[in-house]
Amino acid sequence: MxxxxxxxxxxxxxxxxxxxxxxxxxxxxxxxxxxxxxxxxxxxxxxxxxxxxxxxxxxxxxxxxxxxxxxxxxxxDISATHVSLDELAPAVADPAVGHAERDAMRVRIAVLPRKQRAALVLRYYEDSTDAEIARILGCTEGTVRSHISRALHTLRVNENTPSEVLR
CATH class of the missing domain: 1.10.1740 (Rna Polymerase Sigma Factor; Chain: A)
Incomplete structure (x- = not known):
């Protein structure tokens, strides 16, 4: 069977x-x-x-x-309005926006002078102190702070500049 x-x-x-x-x-x-x-x-x-x-x-x-x-x-099936659905689960941010912002930031960082770029990476990516960065770059701590300050100023100025223009 x-x-x-x-x-x-x-x-x-x-x-x-x-x-x-x-x-x-x-x-x-x-x-x-x-x-x-x-x-x-x-x-x-x-x-x-x-x-x-x-x-x-x-x-x-x-x-x-x-x-x-x-x-x-x-x-x-229960009909629900968008308002009630939003109350149950608020809208989630689109992850593509984060990727686009990161890519745009990489483009802006890429146009920085090499020492400024290195200082930023060491500070914000490697979490290094001014003294450690100064040792690595072979300069004074004041110069490190200057590099970081100028780099951040350039990034702020270029924030509204389209990425394609910077390439």
Whole structure:
């Protein structure tokens, strides 16, 4: 008896999936429906396999599952306004904006003189002190503060300048 069921699934699975996909217009929902139906059909295969055309019986099960899925979904769907949805979960910032800002900042940093750029990277990326930066750059701590101050001033001035102009 299990061999009959396995053979049925092997022979008819593609057709059942195509039928369910045509019903649902959703490949993944169709797969879920066919899977649920085939699991139920396996437990009742002794009776289903005895009917004249088991495929039509299972196809009817797929249809009924689809129709009941629609009814179950309609019973669960609750209409909500945008205001109530915003209260439940506030809007999330678009991560692409952060990437675009970072790329624009990289372009602005790239036009800085090398020592100013190095001083900025050491301060804000490596979290180095003025003394450590001075040692690395081979200058005084006052010069380090000057490099950082000039670099930040240049970045502020170029903040509203389009990145393409700076390239």
């Amino acid at each position: 299990p061999d009959d069921y396995d053979q049925f699934v092997t022979d008819r699975l593609d057709r059942l999936l195509r039928y369910a996909t045509a019903l649902t217009c959703d490949k993944y929902l169709a797969q879920d429906i066919v899977q649920d139906v085939l699991l139920r059909a396996r437990t009742k295969w002794g009776r289903i396999g005895a009917v004249e055309v088991p495929y039509l019986y299972v196809k009817r099960m797929v249809t009924n599952e689809y129709l009941s899925w629609r009814r179950r979904r309609a019973a669960r």
